[in-house]
Amino acid sequence: MTIELHHAGMSVCSEKVRILLAERGQDFVGHMLDLRAGDQQKPEYLKLNPNAVVPTLVHDGTVVIESNIILEYLAEVLPGPSLVTSSPLGRTRMRLWTKQLDETIHQLTSVISFGIGFRYQLLAKPREEALAVLGKIPDPFRRERQIDIYENGVASSHFAPAIRRFDKMLADMERDLGRERWLAGPEYSLADIAYTPYVNRLDQLQLAHMWDKRPKVAQWFDTVRARPSFAKAYDGFMAKPVLDVMREKGEAAKAQVRDILAA
Numbered sequence: 001m002t003i004e005l006h007h008a009g010m011s012v013c014s015e016k017v018r019i020l021l022a023e024r025g026q027d028f029v030g031h032m033l034d035l036r037a038g039d040q041q042k043p044e045y046l047k048l049n050p051n052a053v054v055p056t057l058v059h060d061g062t063v064v065i066e067s068n069i070i071l072e073y074l075a076e077v078l079p080g081p082s083l084v085t086s087s088p089l090g091r092t093r094m095r096l097w098t099k100q101l102d103e104t105i106h107q108l109t110s111v112i113s114f115g116i117g118f119r120y121q122l123l124a125k126p127r128e129e130a131l132a133v134l135g136k137i138p139d140p141f142r143r144e145r146q147i148d149i150y151e152n153g154v155a156s157s158h159f160a161p162a163i164r165r166f167d168k169m170l171a172d173m174e175r176d177l178g179r180e181r182w183l184a185g186p187e188y189s190l191a192d193i194a195y196t197p198y199v200n201r202l203d204q205l206q207l208a209h210m211w212d213k214r215p216k217v218a219q220w221f222d223t224v225r226a227r228p229s230f231a232k233a234y235d236g237f238m239a240k241p242v243l244d245v246m247r248e249k250g251e252a253a254k255a256q257v258r259d260i261l262a263a
């Protein structure tokens, strides 16, 4: 079996697929895209993924897109321990968690990551070049929002609601982790895999204070980070200069984030 993954180092959606592949001990052929250079918009990639986003999985020549769908697909086709909650009700909880990522949280990660950190990669380029990449985002709503965040950073009107939504996500996690060991029940599942990169992204952006008073989230994050799959999914894929920008700019945005949370 050949598993190919078109992905990017620092892309939460790619990270969750790499975690699953590591959990199942599955090697893959990686094709890395440079998202700031617009590799995802090249015609040959659009044939695989018309949404111009990563990741894209190619399994023995068959294309699967959408990270949460890729997780479910791989959990079915790869041998190894089940990563799907065993009870029917547990599975509904697992899917309620991943559904929220698709409905809102993922989009808001772009707002926060871009608003605090990634925009500096584009600000370092000539403006026309940056706008050319952003102007080719196929979804008009997402395109206009990303341009606004590129222009305004944490001052964008999209920023504060995104922080508040993440605060609610962490509150919901704290609630469910207070009832069961993992997000969807007693078993480690696709829900835990899917949320790891989002909490890790907050951590990369110096927003770990958002779970200072959420001990269950803190413990869950320590536990998922200690799994061997975390190191396999992250080590060697992170760009140190980008992590440095996220740390430095995250530190600078901290007071503003605290103000938003306190309001």
Ligand SMILES: N[C@@H](CCC(=O)N[C@@H](CS)C(=O)NCC(=O)O)C(=O)O
Pocket: 010, 011, 012, 013, 014, 035, 040, 052, 053, 054, 055, 065, 066, 067, 068, 102, 106, 137
């Ligand atoms: N719903 C998609 C979202 C994928 C997505 O937004 N990927 C981001 C990286 S995490 C991307 O490729 N962004 C490129 C761009 O915005 O141009 C999924 O879950 O696969």
